[in-house]
Amino acid sequence: MEEIKNPVMDIIAEANRSATSGIDAKDIKDWITISIMGRAYKVPADLTILAAMEYAGYKFVRGVGCRQGFCGACATVFRKKGEYKLQTGMACGTRAEDGMHLAQIPFTPAEKASYDLTKEPYSASVLIKYYPEVARCVSCNTCTKACPQDLEVMDYVQAALRGDFELLATDSFDCIQCGLCALRCPSEIVQYHVAQLGRRLYGYYGLGVPEHLKKRVEEIEKGRYAKALDTVIAFSNDELRKQYVGRDIEPEQ
Amino acid sequence: MSDAKDFAFTLTGLRIPYFPGCTLKTTAQNFESSAVAAARALGIELVELPRWNCCGTVFSLAADDLIHHVASIRNLIRVQEMNRQGLVDGENRMVTLCSMCYNTMKRANLRVRQNAEDIKKINDLMYREEDYQGNVRVIHFLELLREIGMGKVKRAVKKDLAGLKVAPYYGCMILRPKEASIDDPEAPTVLGEVLRALGTDVVVTPYNKVCCGSYQTVHDKDAVAGLAYDILGHARKSGAEAIATTCPLCAFNLDNRQKEVAEKHPDFEHMPVFYITQLMALAFGVDQGVLRFDQNYVDPVPLLKKHSLLDK
Numbered sequence: 001m002e003e004i005k006n007p008v009m010d011i012i013a014e015a016n017r018s019a020t021s022g023i024d025a026k027d028i029k030d031w032i033t034i035s036i037m038g039r040a041y042k043v044p045a046d047l048t049i050l051a052a053m054e055y056a057g058y059k060f061v062r063g064v065g066c067r068q069g070f071c072g073a074c075a076t077v078f079r080k081k082g083e084y085k086l087q088t089g090m091a092c093g094t095r096a097e098d099g100m101h102l103a104q105i106p107f108t109p110a111e112k113a114s115y116d117l118t119k120e121p122y123s124a125s126v127l128i129k130y131y132p133e134v135a136r137c138v139s140c141n142t143c144t145k146a147c148p149q150d151l152e153v154m155d156y157v158q159a160a161l162r163g164d165f166e167l168l169a170t171d172s173f174d175c176i177q178c179g180l181c182a183l184r185c186p187s188e189i190v191q192y193h194v195a196q197l198g199r200r201l202y203g204y205y206g207l208g209v210p211e212h213l214k215k216r217v218e219e220i221e222k223g224r225y226a227k228a229l230d231t232v233i234a235f236s237n238d239e240l241r242k243q244y245v246g247r248d249i250e251p252e253q
Numbered sequence: 254m255s256d257a258k259d260f261a262f263t264l265t266g267l268r269i270p271y272f273p274g275c276t277l278k279t280t281a282q283n284f285e286s287s288a289v290a291a292a293r294a295l296g297i298e299l300v301e302l303p304r305w306n307c308c309g310t311v312f313s314l315a316a317d318d319l320i321h322h323v324a325s326i327r328n329l330i331r332v333q334e335m336n337r338q339g340l341v342d343g344e345n346r347m348v349t350l351c352s353m354c355y356n357t358m359k360r361a362n363l364r365v366r367q368n369a370e371d372i373k374k375i376n377d378l379m380y381r382e383e384d385y386q387g388n389v390r391v392i393h394f395l396e397l398l399r400e401i402g403m404g405k406v407k408r409a410v411k412k413d414l415a416g417l418k419v420a421p422y423y424g425c426m427i428l429r430p431k432e433a434s435i436d437d438p439e440a441p442t443v444l445g446e447v448l449r450a451l452g453t454d455v456v457v458t459p460y461n462k463v464c465c466g467s468y469q470t471v472h473d474k475d476a477v478a479g480l481a482y483d484i485l486g487h488a489r490k491s492g493a494e495a496i497a498t499t500c501p502l503c504a505f506n507l508d509n510r511q512k513e514v515a516e517k518h519p520d521f522e523h524m525p526v527f528y529i530t531q532l533m534a535l536a537f538g539v540d541q542g543v544l545r546f547d548q549n550y551v552d553p554v555p556l557l558k559k560h561s562l563l564d565k
């Protein structure tokens with residue numbers, strides 16, 4: 001087996017290196033001009049907004065994460081050249097275009113309620129109790145237009161209002177909590193927090209404990225995995241790493 | 254669906270877009286379940302709008318507040334789509350049960366139909382939707398009953414409610430303002446007509462359209478309890494044993510606020526508050542499971558038992 005020299009942190013650092021690093025500017029043929037927070041920058045064409053901003057010299061400590069469109073950290077707003085529409089997206093997955101006006105939204109300020117699910121009733125009133133703004137929805141659908149995941153955000157907010165937990169949970173399932181819906185909402189609803197509470201209630205009360213989970217918990221309690229766990233705990237760091245890298249994983253899709 | 258119901262349905266063939274509203278899905282499920290069953294007994298299929306949204310709750314009176322009419326108009330676009338897709342009977346109308354939803358959407362519709370600029374602005378804002386053409390009619394369930402005729406309502410009765418003394422209560426939302434009224438705003442009769450068709454003794458009181466206190470109930474329970482005391486007290490004095498209404502907010506204020514009324518007036522006698530559709534379902538002899546009296550605050554069961562109107 002080949003020697004392991006790629007611990008996780010190195011892998012992340014590698015992924016975070018700009019697509020253009022190590023390439024000389026004179027070898028790049030196509031350039032575009034973008035405006036970042038009101039200032040023009042010349043950057044190579046065909047970069048994502050994130051990579052283009054990094055090329056221009058911005059360094060992101062917050063406001064970036066997976067670089068794969070999954071984590072929701074890199075919310076961005078932009079206007080394309082000559083267009084009146086303010087658009088939104090994830091900077092790591094949206095292509096920078098010539099003449100774009102850009103700004104990053106590293107975080108959406110919003111209060112997150114704390115609650116004990118087991119002490120709440122399974123009803124729309126819980127959502128309205130913790131997030132009363134839900135009732136201010138005017139059905140303008142601005143949230144839906146803003147969603148980079150193409151979710152029917154307004155529909156799930158409306159489902160929340162009438163206590164349709166199943167629709168709320170399924171329609172919001174792919175939410176990455178980037179916060180763009182909440183930023184655009186004229187009624188100041190924090191859609192993604194409402195949806196999270198809704199999914200939790202649906203999971204706890206609506207779905208109940210699934211059979212396979214019950215079975216697995218029983219197996220664990222009977223000690224079926226105790227021996228395997230002891231073996232892993234006894235591994236040295238190197239052995240553990242070797243096992244980890246050599247494990248069976250799902251093939252990339 | 255039983256064969257008998259299928260048969261009734263093919264006779265009239267009424268498939269009408271139906272807007273439930275949030276309250277009928279939460280605290281007034283008894284209104285919806287009884288109405289859907291009662292309508293079916295009359296050969297009317299209430300077809301729920303797909304992807305509907307809140308009606309907007311209150312009609313905004315501000316001249317420049319178009320955004321608060323978007324919700325209503327978006328629902329009317331759903332009705333357009335249903336008609337085009339052949340999901341309903343093609344009459345381009347939408348029926349509501351809740352009086353408040355009726356009022357909000359009826360007036361939003363009137364406003365945009367009378368104002369081409371409004372409709373254009375709203376359509377522009379909703380650029381992801383097809384344009385609203387302004388042709389949908391918003392009607393209340395009671396108007397639909399009038400349209401099919403009280404004779405038909407009467408013929409659907411299997412067990413008439415003779416002896417039950419009921420006071421119709423209209424509230425404001427189906428009567429005011431005049432242009433949104435489903436009846437004579439000063440001397441409405443439609444609820445009484447339905448109650449009469451069901452066989453009840455109709456008790457008319459001068460308080461049948463006095464405001465119930467509406468949303469004041471949120472921050473001034475006492476004011477609303479005071480109104481409820483007057484409305485229910487006059488009904489009682491006029492000989493009524495129960496109230497019938499079509500508004501979930503009126504129902505809440507007259508029914509649930511009886512708690513506060515009783516605290517203030519120890520001699521107060523509780524009075525059941527029905528949705529008119531609960532009485533219809535009862536008289537039409539449909540499965541009594543749809544009555545859902547668990548959602549009524551004052552339990553109507555003793556009264557109905559007294560009149561031998563319950564199966565068990």
Ligand code: FES
Nearest residue numbers: 065066067072092
């Ligand atoms: S960095 Fe995670 S979604 Fe863009």
